[in-house]
Amino acid sequence: MALLIEELKVRFGGVRPLDGITLAFDAGLCGLIGPNGAGKTTLFNVLSGFVRPVSGRVSADGTDLLRLAPHRRARWGLRRTFQQEQVVAELSAAANLRLAADHLGGSADGLLGFCGLDGAERPAFQLTLLERRRLELARALVGTPRIVLLDEPAAGLSDAESRELAGVVRAVPEKFGALVVLIEHDVGLVAELCETTAVLDFGRLVAAGPTARVLADPAVRAAYLGEQP
Template identity: 55%
Template sequence: MIEVTDLTVRYGGVTSLDGMNLHFDSGVCGLIGPNGAGKTTFFNVLSGFVRPAAGSVTAFGDDLLRMAHFRRARWGIRRTFQTEQAISALSVYDNVAMIHSAMRGAARRADVLAAIEFVGGGISPDAKVGSLTAGQRRLVEVARAVAGKPRLVLLDEPAAGLPDSETEHLTGVIKNIPEHTGALTILVDHDMSLVSAVCGTTAVLDFGKLIASGPTAQVLRDENVMRAYLGTAEVI
């Protein structure tokens, strides 16, 4: 569970998050909105890369904002980014293992291999990341996010640019993250089919303000959401 209260982030004269109040309970939750709405800023606050001007963030009873960023990783925050972070010259196994600090020895190896097996996609642990397809590389990013007993998994546009067939596989992987890891998962993506398929709850940001939050199907039919994000007031 994550509880966000009056979260405000300013960059000079620009307010990127404006008094954000949000509650996500469990499972896979969506965070959507137009470009520049504040979604990645929110992830940066959770990750410890951005210090807010005001507000609080509590996750599973712990005050995240009081933790240094490296302690948040040890606590259990995992994240993917819009740009790939995996190192092309290293193997899939080494890329997943390098972010894994919770275990050592045989237990660590077993956990890394389990993460790679979980994302599927026909990926060999020994393959160099640079030899993989775009979809497989994206799965490696997700494998890095589910290794090491995460408590909060943040996925920043994992389906961007992927063809339908690879998005379909990724959809199944994301949907199963909470069951596989026990982690609350927050998905940011512009693919509304993906959001609808995996997110039980969705919140919508527009110019840093939360304009809707609730069951995904209901939120996507909200007229304010359709005007601000989808560009139409027609019922979808």
């Protein structure tokens, strides 16, 4: 699975959160990093259909994703998590997963176990933050995911919890054959997980390629880490 983004532009009045992005994400685990306001979540919102670009193209294995409504993209296999949790607090973990399965028309069998979530009948409000993140990931994997967009899944977690969640995320491409794109401020986690990484700043692409090379790029270190070139 490959995701191709070409000359993508978004305008919010006079603001240009995406200003002509051209980028390809190939199979496996790909990182998407940049400072706050760089355009990362806006890009996810375009890919999932919540923001309409003024111009550009987005395709995956020959499918023009911009022609699909958000619910059709989800059923096609484009899934995502959000910075704000989407679980229903009063429902159990299992019921939250069944709700996602009903909406997406796919199977949820075995997903709680794959994501390492015990206590399926507990209401979501009784789950720890790490357990809720596991549940959010399980919801995104219902059915047959092709592209999984993860928006800061480790935010608020301890280093140990982040590494636990990373172990599950790492297994997704092999088990599901899905492309995973990860927005994450923890550069160490990106370096650990992602084969390739793209960097945005002020709505433009700063660098893209193998993660180690990108993170060593002086322009990236200046934009993201505040270092002087």
